[in-house]
Amino acid sequence: MLAQLIVSGLALGSVYALLGLALVLIHKATDIVNFAQGEMAMFMTFVAFVMITQLELPLPLVFVVAPLLGAALAAVTERIVMRPISDGPPVNALIVTIGLWIVFNHTAGWIWGYDPYRFPSLFPADPVEIVGARISPNSLGIIAVALAVMAGLYVFFEYTREGTAMRAASMNRRAAQLMGVNIKRVAFLSWTLAGGVGTVCGLLVAPIIFLDFEMMVSVLLKAFAGAILGGFNSLPGAVIGCMLIGIAETFFGGYVSTAFKDTFAFLVIVLVLMFRPSGLFSRTAVKKV
Amino acid sequence: MTLWLRKNWIPVALLAAGLVLPNLVEHYGNFILASILVYSLVSLSLTILIGFAGQISIGHAGFWALGAYGSALVVTELGAPFLVGVLVGGIVAALFGAVxxxxxxxxxxxxxxxxxxGFALFVQQVLFEWESLTGGRQGLFVPRPEIFGYELTDDYAYVYLMLVIVVLLTWMTENFRRSHTGRALMALKMSTVAAEVAGINRARHIIIAFMLSAFYTGISGALYAHLIGFLSTETFTFTTSLSFLTMAVIGGLGSYVGALLGAxxxxxxxxxxREFKDAQMVVxxxxxxxxxxxxPGGLASLPERLRSLRRRRT
Incomplete structure (x- = not known):
């Protein structure tokens, strides 16, 4: 029981972590919290669903194509919607991302209806026995995919020119700009990356909770909670925070109540913001002025 | 007198329209007017929160629900008078606003x-699960408003009662804007650091703004509950919160005129x-x-904007 709960908690946490990473990527680069992140992922998951059911593409191919399309969608969105207001007050940018939320959410409902669909999983569902615990390969698969994405991001940020520029920009935008980093390009790239990573999250979560126009709302809330636990400005922090949320939620659901899982996330958000506003892992609270 | 009128023609005209309009329209028209008044309070509350304090809320349906259920339950379960119910609705919402x-x-x-x-999802979930109190998916019936023993059976009379409440709260908002707290909030919005250096306690003022905003929304929810006569948890979804935000922004976050236009x-x-149906939210x-x-100033800034465009052309 314990091992099973931990593995499924880690799987759930990996899903949250992918969305959390997308949120933190954009926040680090632009100081904007993209409230539409989950809805964009949901929208792309519907597109993937069309590719599977109507174009009858093989599932592994869809898992490659859909994130690329998700990245393209986010890139276009950044270019035509976000960039014109990037110099305005931050509240306006936030309102625009909420506008994007409404647009993506209801366009999906409008096109594909409001009923839940069963989304095929890349991995078999029958549990296998591993050292005495019955573990679903789906959970292991989710964890593996998420780890692969994280490894990819790590390599990108550590070893490529663009990644280094993005790290520099998130440390000190002004200084990076003076060193010749193109800030607008950094914002553009961060949206693109986040769009791709978010789509992977949608594809992984849809087989667990059914594909539905509202499926990402509570995932987004958990990703927020995890990202806040991690301090909202650190990619590894967001991953660990989301993993903790996933495990805590699974244990809470397993031993206490499944009805109030979202309430639990809300409590985490309020408590962390009150007592450890810079996240669990930071030593000192750094204030940007 | 004429000078006073020239300076204040907007509120005078709006008040006159509010007094005359209910007589000119049919029953459904009065329902529409009542809805506009209900929403204008929510819009006003978001004007305080976003326009004055610079804070966003995407969970106002939660406060709205607290006001609606708070008032409905106080009136039906405890037998309190309608106006007390409305006040309780506002206060309950304000307390949660502080949290x-x-x-x-x-x-x-x-x-x-x-x-x-998180708060909006939390309220929605609790309302849905706490069936013994809220009726869960069956819903909850709410009596018509009653004032000093008279039942306001039609919307015509109710519109006038709402008009009194809305005018009162609008007047309060205008005074709040000019009060110490109101000015402090705007100073914080312009530059948090400068305002704090000038001795303004940021957290306290933002909590006050949240409480006041939640209070207005709670009152609005209570008025809505007695207008519709039936509460179901489906009214207070996340979509409602987002519609509220849309309305307040499109109307304009600067003043009560914007709030009214948004409503x-x-x-x-x-x-x-109506023909768009499903696409309505997309719109x-x-x-x-x-x-x-x-x-960015909303519909309320349209005349100003057009004037400046015309000036630029000539």
Whole structure:
């Protein structure tokens, strides 16, 4: 029981972590919290669903194509919607991302209806026995995919020119700009990356909770909670925070109540913001002025 | 006198329209007017929160629900008079507003918006699960408003009662804007650091703004409950919160005129866009984005904007 709960908690946490990473990527680069992140992922998951059911593409191919399309969608969105207001007050940018939320959410409902669909999983569902615990390969698969994405991001940020520029920009935008980093390009790239990573999250979560126009709302809330636990400005922090949320939620659901899982996330958000506003892992609270 | 009128023609005209209009329209028209008044309070509450304090809420349906259920339960279960119910609705919402804003003690920026998202989902879930109190998916019947023993059976009389409440709260808002707290909030919005250096306690003022905003929304929810006569948890979804935000932004966050225009937009849009049906929310979202891009001051700033465009051309 314990091992099973931990593995499924880690799987759930990996899903949250992918969305959390997308949120933190954009926040680090632009100081904007993209409230539409989950809805964009949901929208792309519907597109993937069309590719599977109507174009009858093989599932592994869809898992490659859909994130690329998700990245393209986010890139276009950044270019035509976000960039014109990037110099305005931050509240306006936030309102625009909420506008994007409404647009993506209801366009999906409008096109594909409001009923839940069963989304095929890349991995078999029958549990296998591993050292005495019955573990679903789906959970292991989710964890593996998420780890692969994280490894990819790590390599990108550590070893490529663009990644280094993005790290520099998130440390000190002004200084990076003076060193010749193109800030607008950094914002553009961060949206693109986040769009791709978010789509992977949608594809992984849809087989667990059914594909539905509202499926990402509570995932987004958990990703927020995890990202806040991690301090909202650190990619590894967001991953660990989301993993903790996933495990805590699974244990809470397993031993206490499944009805109030979202309430639990809300409590985490309020408590962390009150007592450890810079996240669990930071030593000192750094204030940007 | 004429000078006073020239300076204050907008509120005078609006008040006159409010007094005359209910006589000119049929029963359904009065229902529409009542809806506009209900929404205008929510819009006003968001004007306080976003326009004055610079904080976003995407969970106002939660406060609205607390006001609605608070008032409905106080009236039906405890037999309290209608006006007491409305006040209780507002106060319950305000108390929760303080809880949602508590993180303001420590955090800067837009983390509070995330807390409001969690709050909205939390309220929705509790209302749905707590069947013995809220009726769960069966819903809850709410009696018509009653004032000093008279039941306001038709919307015509109710509109006038609402008008009194809305005018009162609008007047309060205008005074609040000019009060010490109101000015402090705007100073914080312009530059948090400068305001704090001048001795303004940021957290306290933001919590006050949240409480006041939640109070208005709670009152609005209570008035709505007695107008519709039936509460179901499906009314208080996340979509409702987002529609509220859209309405307030499109109307304009600067003043009560914007709040009223936003309320008119939210009430009339379903009538106008009826053929769009499912796409109606898409239209809301698009108008919200376009509004931020091209008319950040909302509909209320349209005359000003047109004037400046014309001036530029000549």
């Amino acid at each position: 949602v804003a508590l993180p303001a003690l420590r955090v800067q920026g837009h983390y509070l918006a995330i807390a409001t998202l 008119i937009y939210l009430t009339m849009a379903p009538e106008v866009f 809301y979202g698009l108008t919200l984005i376009l509004c931020m891009q091209f008319l």
